[in-house]
Amino acid sequence: MTSPVRRFRALVARDLRLALRHGADTLGAVLFFLLAGSLFPLALGPSPELLRRMAPGIVWVCALLAALLPLDRLFGAELEDGALDQLMLSGLPAPAIALAKMAAHWLTTGLPLLLAAGPLGLMLGMRLAVLPLLLAGLGLGTLVLSLIGGMAAAIVLGARRGGVLLPLLVLPLATPALIFGAAAVDSAQAGLNWRPDLLLLAAFLAGGLPLCPLAAGAGLRAAVE
Amino acid sequence: MDAIRTLDATDPAGSSGPDRSQRRRVGLLHRFANPGRFLRLAARLQPWTNALALVLTGWGLIWGLFFAPADWQQGDAVRIMYVHVPAAWLASAGYVALAVCSVLSLVWRHPLADLAAAEIGPVGAAVTAVCLASGSLWGKPMWGAWWVWDARLTSVLVLFFLYVGHIALLRAFDEPQRGYRAGAILALVGAIDLPIIKFSVQWWNTLHQPDSITLTGAPTMSTSMLWPLLISALGFSFGFAAIVLARLRAAVMEQRLRVLLLSRGNAAAGAPS
Numbered sequence: 466m467t468s469p470v471r472r473f474r475a476l477v478a479r480d481l482r483l484a485l486r487h488g489a490d491t492l493g494a495v496l497f498f499l500l501a502g503s504l505f506p507l508a509l510g511p512s513p514e515l516l517r518r519m520a521p522g523i524v525w526v527c528a529l530l531a532a533l534l535p536l537d538r539l540f541g542a543e544l545e546d547g548a549l550d551q552l553m554l555s556g557l558p559a560p561a562i563a564l565a566k567m568a569a570h571w572l573t574t575g576l577p578l579l580l581a582a583g584p585l586g587l588m589l590g591m592r593l594a595v596l597p598l599l600l601a602g603l604g605l606g607t608l609v610l611s612l613i614g615g616m617a618a619a620i621v622l623g624a625r626r627g628g629v630l631l632p633l634l635v636l637p638l639a640t641p642a643l644i645f646g647a648a649a650v651d652s653a654q655a656g657l658n659w660r661p662d663l664l665l666l667a668a669f670l671a672g673g674l675p676l677c678p679l680a681a682g683a684g685l686r687a688a689v690e
Numbered sequence: 691m692d693a694i695r696t697l698d699a700t701d702p703a704g705s706s707g708p709d710r711s712q713r714r715r716v717g718l719l720h721r722f723a724n725p726g727r728f729l730r731l732a733a734r735l736q737p738w739t740n741a742l743a744l745v746l747t748g749w750g751l752i753w754g755l756f757f758a759p760a761d762w763q764q765g766d767a768v769r770i771m772y773v774h775v776p777a778a779w780l781a782s783a784g785y786v787a788l789a790v791c792s793v794l795s796l797v798w799r800h801p802l803a804d805l806a807a808a809e810i811g812p813v814g815a816a817v818t819a820v821c822l823a824s825g826s827l828w829g830k831p832m833w834g835a836w837w838v839w840d841a842r843l844t845s846v847l848v849l850f851f852l853y854v855g856h857i858a859l860l861r862a863f864d865e866p867q868r869g870y871r872a873g874a875i876l877a878l879v880g881a882i883d884l885p886i887i888k889f890s891v892q893w894w895n896t897l898h899q900p901d902s903i904t905l906t907g908a909p910t911m912s913t914s915m916l917w918p919l920l921i922s923a924l925g926f927s928f929g930f931a932a933i934v935l936a937r938l939r940a941a942v943m944e945q946r947l948r949v950l951l952l953s954r955g956n957a958a959a960g961a962p963s
Contacts, residue, residue: 616879620872624862633858634876637851640844641886680875683796687871 472557473565480569490535495577498531502585513590520589521599521650525643527585528578528603532610533635535574537628539566539618544688553689559682567615567678575607595653598663602646605666609642610635612670612677619684641669723801725942732939736932743929750922758918770828772919776926777821781849782884784814784930788856789881792874802938804870805945807877808860809937813930815853822846833897841890842898845883852880 467475484491505523506516543549552562582603586596617634621627649662754772761768788810794803825843826836837843856873863869890898902911911919 620875621859621862623868624859624872625864626862630855630858630862633851633855637848637855637883638879640848676879680879683875684872687868687875 469557469561472555473561476552476557476562476565477569477572480566481572484569484573490538491573491577494531494534494574495581497534498527498578498581499585501527501530502589506589517590517592517654520586520591521647521654523589524582524586524599524603525606525647528582528607529610529636529639529643530632531578532570532574532607532614533632535570536614536618536631536635539570539615540622540685540688541618541627544622549685550689553685559685560678561682563615563619563681563685564678567611567681570615571608571611575604575611578607579603591650592654595650598653598659599650602649602663602666605663605670606642606646609666609670609673610639612673613638613642616677616681616684619681619688622684622688642666645669725802725946728802729939729942732935736935736939739928739932739935743925743932746921746925747929748925750918750920750925754915754918754922758915759912761915764832767828767831768915770824771915772922774821774824774828775919776923777817777824778846779923780926780930781814781818781821781846782887783927784810784817785849785853785877785881785884788814788877789884792877795870795874796878802942804867804874805941806934806938807873808870809934809941811853811857811860811873813933813937815850815857817926817930818846818850818853822850838897840897841893842887845887845890848883849880849887852876852883856880 502523505519509515509519540549543552553559555562557565579600582600583596586599587593591599614631614635617631617638618627621630621634624630645662645666649659649666652659652662751772755769758769758772760766788807791803791807791810794800795807822843825846829838830836856877859876860869860873863872
């Protein structure tokens with residue numbers, strides 16, 4: 466009998482291997498992120514002043530939308546081929562299964578987005594000095610998105626048009642993360658104190674970390690019933 | 691009596707429900723899980739809620755729109771308040787009711803709570819839309835803008851999206867029971883928005899004014915405006931209750947009809963063989 470921690474790690478590793486072997490699917494979200502971000506200078510005009518002012522918001526909104534893309538398949542493939550039933554029988558509690566999938570989502574989507582956010586921020590004219598702050602906020606923010614997104618993906622499991630529903634459920638819930646994360650960079654660019662915004666974002670993450678897997682677990686149990 | 695039993699038999703909560711000893715303990719809660727008993731009580735309540743809603747809303751609105759004084763600063767535009775404030779209060783209260791029904795549904799698998807949550811959703815979304823629209827009409831002459839992105843307005847807009855998401859989620863499943871479960875989980879998660887709406891005017895520096903009426907302090911508003919507002923709010927609340935009650939009765943009857951038609955269809959299909 467393997468320990469629960471071991472099983473949890475095996476589940477994350479399995480998802481990472483799957484993501485690695487379907488490399489194109491994994492890269493799709495990052496490419497979408499860069500592409501959507503580069504649409505803004507085309508639509509708004511290339512004025513550096515305007516772009517620098519809007520850059521934090523653009524990067525955050527694009528990251529939010531890009532993180533939505535892989536959610537549809539987060540549990541969908543497992544539900545269709547019956548692997549989800551096997552997982553639920555594995556002895557791992559449902560919230561732990563959900564947390565493992567959320568961790569895998571962050572490692573395969575959140576982390577690449579973080580890597581791509583630096584170059585995109587620079588292309589939009591952000592100063593190098595505020596870039597670490599953007600990445601710190603986005604690091605917390607992508608974790609929040611993985612938690613909320615994983616929860617929503619578990620809730621819509623088995624719905625007719627889950628892909629259409631997902632943004633409708635995730636985006637309203639993710640607005641606090643977007644507000645605080647973008648406001649932190651905005652404050653830093655304006656020379657104001659950015660700590661409160663980042664701390665509120667961290668508090669939001671601390672609240673979501675136990676609650677989202679619990680709700681997702683309930684969704685998973687309802688889906689395999 | 692027959693129809694009631696067929697409804698119970700098709701309901702998973704009824705058939706695989708708690709055993710006898712447990713059933714006695716939650717007796718009070720499940721007293722109105724019996725659709726027949728609920729329908730009889732609701733039919734008796736319905737005329738009263740209807741009448742109270744019409745009389746109180748009419749009284750409050752006529753008083754507020756025609757007889758209450760105009761504001762020294764806002765002029766006649768203040769009269770929008772007699773619609774806006776009751777709608778805003780019901781938007782939050784409706785979501786609280788939705789969350790309570792969701793707890794009843796998730797913890798006790800109460801079959802009526804499922805239906806109630808499904809019927810509260812659209813009504814709540816409608817009053818939230820009325821709240822946003824009337825606030826926007828008031829904002830244009832007062833603030834000079836239809837919409838500002840301050841914390842109170844944004845959080846109510848998020849509440850509207852939560853309602854819409856809940857409605858869409860409930861209807862996205864082929865099996866209604868799955869939709870009820872998913873919707874209940876979502877409604878509880880979304881309840882986090884409620885304290886944000888309540889305290890947004892205190893936590894942030896908003897353009898939206900702070901509360902004039904609080905539970906603890908004296909209202910910072912003239913009684914000549916307070917009375918029509920309270921009567922109108924009470925009338926709106928009864929109106930909300932009346933609509934939800936009527937929708938709930940219709941939903942219970944619809945479920946019965948579906949069960950009857952199904953059993954008749956099954957009987958017809960099974961007869962030749």
